Amino acid sequence: MKDHMLCETPSLTRRSILSTSGALFAWANMPRLASAAGARDPRFVTIILRGALDGLSAVGPIGDPDYAGLHGDIALSLTGPDAARPLDSFFALNPGMPNFHRLFGARQAAVVHAVATGYRERSHFDGQDVLESGYPGPGFATSGWLNRALAQLPAGQSVRQRGGLGVGVVTPLVLRGAAPVVGWAPQIVQPAGDDLGRRLLELYQHGDPALGDALARGLDIDKIASREMNGEKGSRGGMDSVAGMIQAARGAAKLLAADDGPRVAALAFDGWDTHANEGGPRGRLAQLLSGLDGAFAEFEKGLGDKWRDTFVIAVTEFGRTARINGTVGTDHGTATVAFLAGGAVAGGRVIADWPGLKDRQLFQNRDLAPTTDLRAVLKGALSDHLGVGAAALGTQVFPDSIAVKPMKDLVAA
Amino acid sequence: MANDPKSGWTALNRFGFGARGDGDLAAAAADPRGFLLAEVDQPGIALLDGPGLASTPSLLKALFDEQEKRRLEREGADRAKIASALQVVQGAEPPQMQMAATGDAAAPTQAAKPPPSVEQIAYRAEALARVQRATAARAGFVERLVCFWSNHFCVSVAKGQFIRVSAGAFEREAIRPHALGRFVDMLKAVEQHPSMIFYLDNQQSIGPESKAGLNRKRGLNENLAREIMELHTLGVDGGYTQADVTAFARVITGWTFVGREGRLGPPGSPLFFANFHEPGAQTVFGKTYSQSDREQGLAVLDDLARAPATARHIATKFAKHFVADDPPPALVDRLAQNFTATQGDLKALAKTLIASPEAWSAPAAKLRNPYEFLVASARVTGRTPVDAGPILGGLATLGQPLWSPAGPNGFADTAASWISPEGMKARLDISWQIASRIPDMANPVDMLDKIAGAAASTETRQAVARAESKQQALALLLMSPEMQRR
Numbered sequence: 077m078k079d080h081m082l083c084e085t086p087s088l089t090r091r092s093i094l095s096t097s098g099a100l101f102a103w104a105n106m107p108r109l110a111s112a113a114g115a116r117d118p119r120f121v122t123i124i125l126r127g128a129l130d131g132l133s134a135v136g137p138i139g140d141p142d143y144a145g146l147h148g149d150i151a152l153s154l155t156g157p158d159a160a161r162p163l164d165s166f167f168a169l170n171p172g173m174p175n176f177h178r179l180f181g182a183r184q185a186a187v188v189h190a191v192a193t194g195y196r197e198r199s200h201f202d203g204q205d206v207l208e209s210g211y212p213g214p215g216f217a218t219s220g221w222l223n224r225a226l227a228q229l230p231a232g233q234s235v236r237q238r239g240g241l242g243v244g245v246v247t248p249l250v251l252r253g254a255a256p257v258v259g260w261a262p263q264i265v266q267p268a269g270d271d272l273g274r275r276l277l278e279l280y281q282h283g284d285p286a287l288g289d290a291l292a293r294g295l296d297i298d299k300i301a302s303r304e305m306n307g308e309k310g311s312r313g314g315m316d317s318v319a320g321m322i323q324a325a326r327g328a329a330k331l332l333a334a335d336d337g338p339r340v341a342a343l344a345f346d347g348w349d350t351h352a353n354e355g356g357p358r359g360r361l362a363q364l365l366s367g368l369d370g371a372f373a374e375f376e377k378g379l380g381d382k383w384r385d386t387f388v389i390a391v392t393e394f395g396r397t398a399r400i401n402g403t404v405g406t407d408h409g410t411a412t413v414a415f416l417a418g419g420a421v422a423g424g425r426v427i428a429d430w431p432g433l434k435d436r437q438l439f440q441n442r443d444l445a446p447t448t449d450l451r452a453v454l455k456g457a458l459s460d461h462l463g464v465g466a467a468a469l470g471t472q473v474f475p476d477s478i479a480v481k482p483m484k485d486l487v488a489a
Numbered sequence: 490m491a492n493d494p495k496s497g498w499t500a501l502n503r504f505g506f507g508a509r510g511d512g513d514l515a516a517a518a519a520d521p522r523g524f525l526l527a528e529v530d531q532p533g534i535a536l537l538d539g540p541g542l543a544s545t546p547s548l549l550k551a552l553f554d555e556q557e558k559r560r561l562e563r564e565g566a567d568r569a570k571i572a573s574a575l576q577v578v579q580g581a582e583p584p585q586m587q588m589a590a591t592g593d594a595a596a597p598t599q600a601a602k603p604p605p606s607v608e609q610i611a612y613r614a615e616a617l618a619r620v621q622r623a624t625a626a627r628a629g630f631v632e633r634l635v636c637f638w639s640n641h642f643c644v645s646v647a648k649g650q651f652i653r654v655s656a657g658a659f660e661r662e663a664i665r666p667h668a669l670g671r672f673v674d675m676l677k678a679v680e681q682h683p684s685m686i687f688y689l690d691n692q693q694s695i696g697p698e699s700k701a702g703l704n705r706k707r708g709l710n711e712n713l714a715r716e717i718m719e720l721h722t723l724g725v726d727g728g729y730t731q732a733d734v735t736a737f738a739r740v741i742t743g744w745t746f747v748g749r750e751g752r753l754g755p756p757g758s759p760l761f762f763a764n765f766h767e768p769g770a771q772t773v774f775g776k777t778y779s780q781s782d783r784e785q786g787l788a789v790l791d792d793l794a795r796a797p798a799t800a801r802h803i804a805t806k807f808a809k810h811f812v813a814d815d816p817p818p819a820l821v822d823r824l825a826q827n828f829t830a831t832q833g834d835l836k837a838l839a840k841t842l843i844a845s846p847e848a849w850s851a852p853a854a855k856l857r858n859p860y861e862f863l864v865a866s867a868r869v870t871g872r873t874p875v876d877a878g879p880i881l882g883g884l885a886t887l888g889q890p891l892w893s894p895a896g897p898n899g900f901a902d903t904a905a906s907w908i909s910p911e912g913m914k915a916r917l918d919i920s921w922q923i924a925s926r927i928p929d930m931a932n933p934v935d936m937l938d939k940i941a942g943a944a945a946s947t948e949t950r951q952a953v954a955r956a957e958s959k960q961q962a963l964a965l966l967l968m969s970p971e972m973q974r975r
């Protein structure tokens with residue numbers, strides 16, 4: 077707190093080093109890695125978007141005749157002052173993501189749409205448990221699939237050897253577990269995010285106006301102060317702000333780029349729970365997406381020549397309702413998008429088995445229906461990019477998921 | 490009072506440090522008053538001891554020795570200024586980046602820092618022991634009483650190393666043994682303790698007609714005498730005059746402590762130094778005291794402790810702290826009468842508060858002070874602090890640095906004084922830090938049920954349940970009126 081200084085230069089500390097006990101798979105059994113004869117030195121980054129991203133406002137199915145009607149004022153469109161950026165003849169990208177659009181054009185980015193984990197309820201807490209733990213249901217929140225994937229790699233393999241990087245004061249669950257992980261946070265003292273402040277003000281407004289008045293004034297003062305210090309507009313730099321996301325990605329990229337640095341990283345960005353005034357092509361969601369977009373750009377820049385062998389995937393616990401609600405936002409839903417970026421991504425495409433948006437096509441007449449299991453996407457990436465074996469993926473990494481086959485050809489040849 | 494959830498909540502929050510969620514809310518609800526009485530009646534409950542907690546004389550001896558060593562080093566350094574300058578440069582901390590811990594461990598050790606000083610080590614050990622005790626306490630009422638009396642008889646570590654090294658020992662030696670004992674005993678223990686003597690400068694106070702006074706051109710220092718009357722006993726409107734203060738200051742000349750050389754006893758132990766003591770009878774508050782030596786001052790304290798103004802002053806402050814900024818007059822009257830009738834029996838005073846209907850019916854309008862808030866947060870999250878750093882840092886950020894009030898009147902004790910814009914913003918940031926550092930947490934909705942149960946408002950329940958992550962939910966829970974108010 078007071079004696080903790082802020083800083084921007086990342087470095088590493090080994091939190092825990094696990095002895096490299098018996099390798100389950102021999103190095104030579106890894107097809108892609110073996111064919112590259114050790115020339116590859118892959119990086120893998122997972123970004124958890126906490127709060128449930130509205131996939132239909134992030135990547136709009138503008139070719140679907142029912143889209144504009146359903147998603148109302150926050151639907152993307154190819155016309156107007158905030159025109160979405162076309163990805164193909166059917167999908168368009170939120171205008172807040174110019175970098176991702178550029179990468180997509182360079183075949184270094186892809187989108188998976190109508191994707192969801194196996195979780196079909198609508199609790200953030202449980203949904204995040206499932207997303208990050210990799211288990212079929214909630215309640216197994218002690219280790220994450222990315223950590224268990226690391227643990228499956230043969231000892232001596234560079235990814236296993238260099239271990240994982242958890243960004244944030246606490247490593248995201250997805251990377252927690254027995255395999256060695258180092259931690260780094262852009263600031264040891266993360267200020268509370270704007271969204272948390274908003275929610276608390278709302279609680280006080282009903283329950284304790286005196287506390288609400290004081291807090292509102294305190295947040296205003298703080299905004300002015302941070303504006304004066306940073307010479308930029310009012311963000312407190314939390315993980316739900318553009319500045320916070322960019323800062324986190326910049327530091328992580330620097331660490332991942334180092335020859336002796338970690339090869340795998342996990343970050344968590346907050347604020348995606350857009351129940352009210354979500355905005356579509358502009359506004360709150362677009363702002364958040366521009367933070368994520370900036371993070372992709374930071375990874376590209378910071379990783380330098382390592383970028384060509386990098387796979388970044390941004391995932392969220394579930395999507396949001398296809399229809400907008402009474403407060404120009406969306407409520408908890410089911411299927412959504414996953415963003416893939418990096419030189420190792422076989423990009424330039426939106427991967428979707430499109431379910432349609434007619435009432436009867438919606439999941440429970442409410443949400444975009446899931447047609448792709450997110451675990452298939454993750455398995456495809458872990459298998460072809462990091463060389464995690466199929467048997468381990470179906471049992472230890474994503475328990476009880478042998479039936480979910482890894483998606484093929486996600487990784488550039 | 491059979492099974493009363495609201496009173497169970499009141500027992501834990503108004504009187505204690507908040508629920509831990511280990512079944513305590515149900516136990517308190519089953520018998521709210523009995524829940525508190527059981528704690529108050531537990532023998533030795535207010536005492537605190539443990540590894541790393543030393544006595545005031547041994548702490549002060551260590552400090553004196555270190556100060557002497559530093560002095561010698563400085564003198565040595567003066568002889569080799571160039572070398573010394575070089576050393577300072579080399580020893581300066583390089584710009585650091587911060588590493589985050591996985592889990593809530595402290596940040597990893599940074600580049601070579603000077604080893605912690607005697608007073609830092611003691612201060613941190615005392616702080617940690619105090620917070621751990623409060624976090625683990627069943628209700629926490631007794632620890633709240635200790636905090637109340639410690640703030641009433643405050644010293645401040647801002648005064649320097651002497652207080653920093655001894656503030657915790659002062660509380661353990663002068664406050665805790667009497668927090669459920671007699672007021673006059675606490676008063677006497679406090680005013681003779683080296684920490685208080687040093688804080689209010691009495692070691693410098695010399696009777697003008699004393700041996701030392703006749704030899705030197707130095708004299709009285711009224712600081713301690715005035716604050717005893719104004720703050721510790723009678724209160725500012727207690728009816729005493731400047732003449733009373735001066736006379737009382739003469740009475741307590743010679744109340745000091747043994748210095749580093751240890752000529753008159755173990756260094757750092759309390760001392761009556763006759764050479765400083767003003768001879769002769771003194772008239773204080775309408776009564777003449779002709780006792781000799783230390784007995785004269787103890788007799789004045791006896792009378793101050795039983796003065797009606799003192800009973801009134803204590804009763805008002807007690808009710809303000811526990812019940813309301815503007816406490817019900819009937820409650821204050823009852824507490825004052827009890828104080829007088831029992832000759833300042835502080836356990837009886839605590840029990841009178843428990844028995845008072847006003848303490849159970851007044852709305853929860855007080856705001857937890859920063860210490861209460863951080864302890865309550867540690868209890869809710871079930872995480873007993875293992876390092877004093879975050880707590881001390883948090884207290885400083887929130888405006889209540891431990892044992893370091895701005896003046897001898899202690900930290901403010903009204904809701905308005907803590908409900909400030911910057912204070913609430915700092916609470917929010919700290920709540921987020923606490924929440925975001927917990928890797929595997931239970932569902933915060935369940936936590937709310939365990940600590941507030943039926944006393945939780947619908948709004949709070951919804952805000953927690955609808956949060957976008959468990960971390961955000963816990964931060965909202967920590968900031969909810971149920972956690973902030975008491």
